[in-house]
Amino acid sequence: MISVHLILFLAFGAVCVAGAINLLAQTHPINSALSLIVVMAALAGEYLLLGAEFVAAVQVIVYAGAIMVLFVFVIMLLNAGEEERTKGSRVAVLFGVPGMLIGSVLVAWVVLRHSDAGSVAAGALPGDPTRFGDLLFHDFLLPFEITSVLILIAIMGAVVLASKPQIVQKRKEH
Amino acid sequence: MVPLSYYLVLGGILFACGVAGFLIKRNIITIFMSIELMLNGVNLTFVAFAAHWHAVGGELQGLVPLSGQIFVFFVMVVAAAEAAVGLAIIIAVYRTRETLNVDRVNLLKL
Amino acid sequence: MWIAGRAIPLEITDVNVGLLLILGITSMGVYGVALAGWSSNNKYSLLGGLRASAQMVSYEISLGLSLVGVLIMTGSFSLRQIVEAQGGHFWGFIPRWNVFHGQFIGFFVYLMAAYAETNRIPFDLPEAETELVAGYHTEYSAMKFAMFFMAEYANMITVACLATLLFFGGWNGPLFGPRILQDVLPIFWFVAKVFVFLFIYIWVRGTLPRFRYDQLMAFGWKFLLPLAIVNLIATAVAVAW
Numbered sequence: 001m002i003s004v005h006l007i008l009f010l011a012f013g014a015v016c017v018a019g020a021i022n023l024l025a026q027t028h029p030i031n032s033a034l035s036l037i038v039v040m041a042a043l044a045g046e047y048l049l050l051g052a053e054f055v056a057a058v059q060v061i062v063y064a065g066a067i068m069v070l071f072v073f074v075i076m077l078l079n080a081g082e083e084e085r086t087k088g089s090r091v092a093v094l095f096g097v098p099g100m101l102i103g104s105v106l107v108a109w110v111v112l113r114h115s116d117a118g119s120v121a122a123g124a125l126p127g128d129p130t131r132f133g134d135l136l137f138h139d140f141l142l143p144f145e146i147t148s149v150l151i152l153i154a155i156m157g158a159v160v161l162a163s164k165p166q167i168v169q170k171r172k173e174h
Numbered sequence: 175m176v177p178l179s180y181y182l183v184l185g186g187i188l189f190a191c192g193v194a195g196f197l198i199k200r201n202i203i204t205i206f207m208s209i210e211l212m213l214n215g216v217n218l219t220f221v222a223f224a225a226h227w228h229a230v231g232g233e234l235q236g237l238v239p240l241s242g243q244i245f246v247f248f249v250m251v252v253a254a255a256e257a258a259v260g261l262a263i264i265i266a267v268y269r270t271r272e273t274l275n276v277d278r279v280n281l282l283k284l
Numbered sequence: 285m286w287i288a289g290r291a292i293p294l295e296i297t298d299v300n301v302g303l304l305l306i307l308g309i310t311s312m313g314v315y316g317v318a319l320a321g322w323s324s325n326n327k328y329s330l331l332g333g334l335r336a337s338a339q340m341v342s343y344e345i346s347l348g349l350s351l352v353g354v355l356i357m358t359g360s361f362s363l364r365q366i367v368e369a370q371g372g373h374f375w376g377f378i379p380r381w382n383v384f385h386g387q388f389i390g391f392f393v394y395l396m397a398a399y400a401e402t403n404r405i406p407f408d409l410p411e412a413e414t415e416l417v418a419g420y421h422t423e424y425s426a427m428k429f430a431m432f433f434m435a436e437y438a439n440m441i442t443v444a445c446l447a448t449l450l451f452f453g454g455w456n457g458p459l460f461g462p463r464i465l466q467d468v469l470p471i472f473w474f475v476a477k478v479f480v481f482l483f484i485y486i487w488v489r490g491t492l493p494r495f496r497y498d499q500l501m502a503f504g505w506k507f508l509l510p511l512a513i514v515n516l517i518a519t520a521v522a523v524a525w
Contacts, residue, residue: 009176013184020191020211029203030322036207037315039188043214046184049176050225055243057304062250063214065311067257069318069341071207074261076322076334078268080203092198100194107190108183125225125243128300129361132243140244147251154255161262 008049015042027082033071040064051125054132181222188215200275202264206257213253217246294471295364302363303355306446307348310401314340316435317403317410324423335497336403336410342504343400343407349512350393353519354382354450367454381453386522389515391451396508398443400500402436405489409497444481452477 019039023032040063047056136144188211195208224242264274271279299305314337321333358366370381383391400407424432448454457473459466495503 003175006176009180013180016184017187017191020188023204023207023211024191024195024198029201029207030319032204032207036211039211040214043218046181046218047221050181050221052221052225052243052246053299053301054304055221055246057301057308058247058250059217060308061304061311062254063210065308065314066341067210067254069311069314069337070257070261071203072315072318073334073337074264075203076318076330078203078265078274080201080274096194096198100190103193104187104190107186111179111182111186114179125221125228125240127243129304130359131240132247135240135244136247140241140248143248147248151251151255154258158258158262161259162265 005049009046012042012045012049015039016046029075029080030072033068033075036071037064037068040068047127050127052127054127054129056127178222178226182219185215185219185222188212188218191215200277202267202274202276203261205276206260206264210253210257213249217249220246220249298362298364301361303351303361303366303450306442307344307351310347310439310442311344313435313439314344316432320424320432326423329423332410339403339407339410339497339500339504340401342501343397343508346393346504346508346512347397347401349509349516350390350397351450353387353390353515356516356519356523357382357385357387363449363454367449367456370453371456381451381456383451386519387451387515389511390519391447393508393512393515394447394451397504397512398447399485399488400504402439402443404436404440404485406492406494407500409494409500440482440485441478444478444485447481448474448477 016039019035019042022035023039026032026035040059044056044059044064047053047059192208192210192212192215195211196205199205199208220242222242224240227242228240267279268274273279317340318333318337321329321331321336324330324333354366355361358369360366370385399405403410454477455470455474457469459469461469
């Protein structure tokens with residue numbers, strides 16, 4: 001049945017897949033980064049279709065608005081240029097693209113064979129922040145705290161790794 | 175009403191594109207972006223299953239149906255931490271090797 | 285607003301994660317600045333673009349945290365509910381706006397962070413005309429520069445609207461007169477409050493000197509962020525009791 005839900009799903013899905021294929025097809029990393037941003041924004045639309053509005057907003061704010069900014073910064077800082085064609089890359093494209101196509105067709109076929117699992121209505125999830133926060137801070141409190149510590153470790157690691165090496169003065173001992 | 179399998183197929187396609195990018199591309203930053211693409215495909219699968227379980231198995235305890243969304247939250251947090259540290263490593267490697275091509279950094283010693 | 289006996293709300297839609305959507309869209313604004321600076325192929329633009337986007341990203345955190353105080357007190361992300369929670373008065377004459385209801389520090393943090401987000405004085409080193417040859421929009425002229433300017437002013441208006449909605453009672457204000465006037469007066473109050481904020485923006489621009497870049501970043505990370513966190517904790521403790 002053609003419903004608005006299906007049309008919207010296909011529209012967002014087409015944008016996702018187009019962005020993903022564009023990421024593979026582009027040679028300059030900044031174009032790949034912009035395609036990835038498009039994929040993430042379209043995925044946020046998919047989450048909205050499923051009713052997970054808080055997840056959609058967090059996807060835009062954190063993933064598309066902070067992590068990808070980090071990627072763009074690094075591309076700008078390192079002045080990354082176009083990719084070069086080396087021996088390994090030709091082999092990889094020759095075997096990789098058909099392999100990926102065969103793999104995904106296989107997975108899609110298997111999944112669609114078992115399509116009697118049921119349908120998902122539009123906005124099925126109660127995705128409002130109240131329910132989300134309730135679950136997050138009551139049942140999932142320990143993973144939440146552990147991920148906070150993880151982020152702290154990541155911050156320290158990133159600062160140490162990316163800082164310029166200190167120049168150590170050698171003292172001449174007499 | 176969109177069948178659940180459509181969402182799974184979309185997530186699978188994104189994951190497959192991520193894997194392909196990881197194996198095909200030679201620029202280290204693009205490889206990292208393919209990893210993020212894989213994580214996004216998986217996130218979609220989580221949320222689709224959470225919606226499906228909520229609609230189907232509502233009598234189960236409140237934990238199971240909605241925890242897909244919570245897990246997406248954690249996946250995003252881990253992806254952020256991994257992106258930060260990974261990009262810092264890339265910057266450090268670029269400083270010594272002066273290249274972003276993974277085929278050029280395949281020896282431990284120059 | 286009542287027309288022919290039916291209540292018509294004057295907003296386009298009331299999304300129940302409205303505030304989060306606004307935060308999401310402002311965080312996408314960093315891309316315009318960063319990509320404009322880099323793609324100009326000009327070292328001044330690149331420097332200005334990198335500095336501007338680093339500044340915007342740093343102050344986004346304090347901006348978000350300052351809003352969480354309001355959220356804790358209201359309990360909803362929906363902008364309509366936040367404004368409706370600010371109706372009424374204390375002791376008959378002080379309006380129950382969030383800025384008087386305990387969010388004064390939150391308002392201060394929000395205002396500082398908003399000035400930095402919109403790249404206005406005192407935080408406008410990345411685009412200062414006298415410093416970096418206009419920074420990230422050096423190479424843009426005519427219509428493209430006009431787009432940048434329009435974007436900056438639209439950002440200012442959005443920030444002013446958010447400040448009135450969250451901290452100054454939105455469209456609440458004394459209602460008087462006949463029925464049709466009572467329907468139109470909230471629009472007038474809202475626009476008046478937004479105008480006051482824009483006036484303050486322009487007033488500050490003419491008055492204060494600009495921060496140096498390291499002072500700017502130090503202010504954002506070492507003063508504003510701890511202050512926002514303290515505000516959050518204090519609000520949470522006050523509400524929990």
